[in-house]
Amino acid sequence: MAPPRPIDGTLLKQGAEAHVYKSTFLLPTVPCLIKVRPTKPYRHATLDMRLTKHRCVSEARLLNRCRSMGVLCPAVYFVDEKRGEIIMEWIEGPSVRDFLHSHLDGASDPDKEQNSIDVQLDSLMEAIGQTIGKLHDIDIIHGDLTTSNIMLKRRGNSGSMPEAQQTGPALAITEESFSDFDVVLIDFGLGQVSNSDEDKAVDLYVLERAFLSTHPRATRLFNIILDSYKRNCLGSAVVLRRLQEVRLRGRKKSMIG
Amino acid sequence: MTIAIGLEGSANKLGVGIIRHTPSKPAEVLSNIRHTFVSPPGEGFLPKDTAIHHRSWVVKLVKQALKESGVTVAQVDCICYTKGPGMGAPLQSVAVAARTLALLWDKPLVGVNHCVGHIEMGREITGADNPVVLYVSGGNTQVIAYADQRYRIFGEALDIAIGNCLDRFARTLNISNDPAPGYNIEQMAKKGKHLIDIPYTVKGMDCSFSGILGFIDAYAGEMLSGVEKRDPDTGEPITPEDLCFSLQETAFAMLVEITERAMAHVGSTQVLIVGGVGCNERLQEMMGIMAGDRGGSVYATDERFCIDNGIMIAHAGLLAFQTGFTTPIDESTCTQRFRTDEVFVKWRD
Numbered sequence: 001m002a003p004p005r006p007i008d009g010t011l012l013k014q015g016a017e018a019h020v021y022k023s024t025f026l027l028p029t030v031p032c033l034i035k036v037r038p039t040k041p042y043r044h045a046t047l048d049m050r051l052t053k054h055r056c057v058s059e060a061r062l063l064n065r066c067r068s069m070g071v072l073c074p075a076v077y078f079v080d081e082k083r084g085e086i087i088m089e090w091i092e093g094p095s096v097r098d099f100l101h102s103h104l105d106g107a108s109d110p111d112k113e114q115n116s117i118d119v120q121l122d123s124l125m126e127a128i129g130q131t132i133g134k135l136h137d138i139d140i141i142h143g144d145l146t147t148s149n150i151m152l153k154r155r156g157n158s159g160s161m162p163e164a165q166q167t168g169p170a171l172a173i174t175e176e177s178f179s180d181f182d183v184v185l186i187d188f189g190l191g192q193v194s195n196s197d198e199d200k201a202v203d204l205y206v207l208e209r210a211f212l213s214t215h216p217r218a219t220r221l222f223n224i225i226l227d228s229y230k231r232n233c234l235g236s237a238v239v240l241r242r243l244q245e246v247r248l249r250g251r252k253k254s255m256i257g
Numbered sequence: 258m259t260i261a262i263g264l265e266g267s268a269n270k271l272g273v274g275i276i277r278h279t280p281s282k283p284a285e286v287l288s289n290i291r292h293t294f295v296s297p298p299g300e301g302f303l304p305k306d307t308a309i310h311h312r313s314w315v316v317k318l319v320k321q322a323l324k325e326s327g328v329t330v331a332q333v334d335c336i337c338y339t340k341g342p343g344m345g346a347p348l349q350s351v352a353v354a355a356r357t358l359a360l361l362w363d364k365p366l367v368g369v370n371h372c373v374g375h376i377e378m379g380r381e382i383t384g385a386d387n388p389v390v391l392y393v394s395g396g397n398t399q400v401i402a403y404a405d406q407r408y409r410i411f412g413e414a415l416d417i418a419i420g421n422c423l424d425r426f427a428r429t430l431n432i433s434n435d436p437a438p439g440y441n442i443e444q445m446a447k448k449g450k451h452l453i454d455i456p457y458t459v460k461g462m463d464c465s466f467s468g469i470l471g472f473i474d475a476y477a478g479e480m481l482s483g484v485e486k487r488d489p490d491t492g493e494p495i496t497p498e499d500l501c502f503s504l505q506e507t508a509f510a511m512l513v514e515i516t517e518r519a520m521a522h523v524g525s526t527q528v529l530i531v532g533g534v535g536c537n538e539r540l541q542e543m544m545g546i547m548a549g550d551r552g553g554s555v556y557a558t559d560e561r562f563c564i565d566n567g568i569m570i571a572h573a574g575l576l577a578f579q580t581g582f583t584t585p586i587d588e589s590t591c592t593q594r595f596r597t598d599e600v601f602v603k604w605r606d
Contacts, residue, residue: 016521042546043510046452144461190461
């Protein structure tokens with residue numbers, strides 16, 4: 001395994017498997033994200049290298065496959081599988097999680113205004129359903145479809161939104177401009193290629209759980225996603241039937257011993 | 258001050274333990290004895306034979322435990338027994354024994370979830386306050402964290418348990434079941450040095466061992482039938498010790514990975530390993546390295562508390578008893594299926 005190199009960037013997140021940095025790629029004006037899978041000293045060096053290499057390459061392949069099939073996700077700029085690094089496009093924009101919080105928390109808003117936001121939100125959910133439908137149609141399973149892993153990116157903008165983005169209320173996209181946003185999927189670290197209805201149904205189940213835990217009012221919104229998924233994904237009928245089973249089963253495997 | 262006697266027999270160990278709880282003091286283990294049903298090499302323990310073993314030893318063990326502890330029957334506050342999960346026939350034998358004692362001595366019964374017993378005993382012995390728990394044994398593989406009065410399962414083996422995988426591989430290699438197949442694999446693994454490529458199956462916080470077992474069984478089968486295997490790098494022959502080593506390195510890396518993911522998820526730096534496989538020092542070492550990297554530490558116990566025992570049943574039962582919980586005699590059944598998260602943990606905040 002190649003020795004780790006110091007990463008020139010800001011550490012954003014230190015997960016169990018990867019460290020995520022914000023940096024720039026080639027030019028100081030091109031923001032990028034660097035995902036590094038560090039060596040795990042607890043496991044055998046040979047096994048560690050095998051896993052890191054495999055996961056790095058497979059994640060990059062999934063991203064490329066999505067992109068070439070028209071599912072929006074970060075573009076892969078560079079892969080160094082020996083060091084376990086993927087350098088990819090920086091996606092500027094709120095996650096659906098943050099976005100829902102900033103829009104649904106304003107429950108005290110006058111009814112009328114809320115309604116117009118609702119209509120806008122509906123079209124956004126429609127777009128999310130469509131994106132996931134397309135993803136499943138090309139037999140890609142995301143593996144960790146949570147509201148944090150779905151981003152909203154301003155259309156026709158290759159990156160830098162004003163830094164005001166960072167402050168809380170600025171996350172709120174003004175209601176007129178909802179339709180200017182694209183749905184972008186990120187973090188395919190647990191993804192795989194599969195045409196199994198079970199895998200697709202579990203993907204939806206994970207998203208459902210994420211939605212319900214994100215916000216109490218999100219139940220209605222999730223139904224719009226499912227409805228849109230139904231219309232936009234070829235195999236949706238079987239997958240949605242399977243979803244019923246997965247819901248009943250939940251995490252309820254009975255155990256012996 | 259309360260005293261409980263605990264009876265455990267969900268698998269091939271029959272355990273009897275006596276514990277004393279005194280408010281604001283650590284629990285005292287007054288007695289903790291065990292008798293194990295050991296099957297011949299190449300064979301597992303069958304429910305029928307295991308039940309016979311438990312029935313023929315339970316009276317002896319209870320008598321010995323009482324004698325060792327110096328506790329009189331009058332001082333015992335409750336009889337705790339394993340309600341499940343486990344093998345049907347052995348569980349029944351022990352439940353009958355517990356019921357008999359309860360009627361004979363006129364004491365309340367407390368049915369205990371075996372997994373919760375492991376967790377509570379591990380916490381008590383190690384002093385780990387609110388750890389992520391890796392529960393690994395012959396029948397269970399779970400990553401557990403506590404929240405809102407339940408031990409919640411964050412990840413688990415989707416098919417066979419890690420201990421089952423090790424036990425069955427030991428049978429393939431005809432390794433002795435005395436004292437335990439996993440222990441003998443651990444000793445052999447210490448002499449292994451070549452890592453063979455074994456499937457590695459982790460899905461989020463879940464994992465799977467049946468593919469690994471199938472693979473390594475087939476590999477060992479070829480070796481035993483005379484096919485010579487060599488390490489591609491050094492050209493040296495692959496030995497059974499190398500297989501044990503490779504199996505442990507791969508399977509334990511999976512366990513550490515799912516535990517780390519759960520720790521990142523709930524934001525904890527403590528990890529507690531319980532269950533029979535938790536005795537394995539290599540697993541403890543790997544977990545320690547991971548936890549150390551996260552700025553925390555690993556808590557583990559030795560064979561007295563890791564391997565199934567009566568004291569953990571007494572301890573967890575007594576915790577429930579002190580909150581007013583008892584199991585009426587006509588409900589004192591046992592069950593093979595009893596999930597960790599079904600238990601309402603009234604004794605914790």
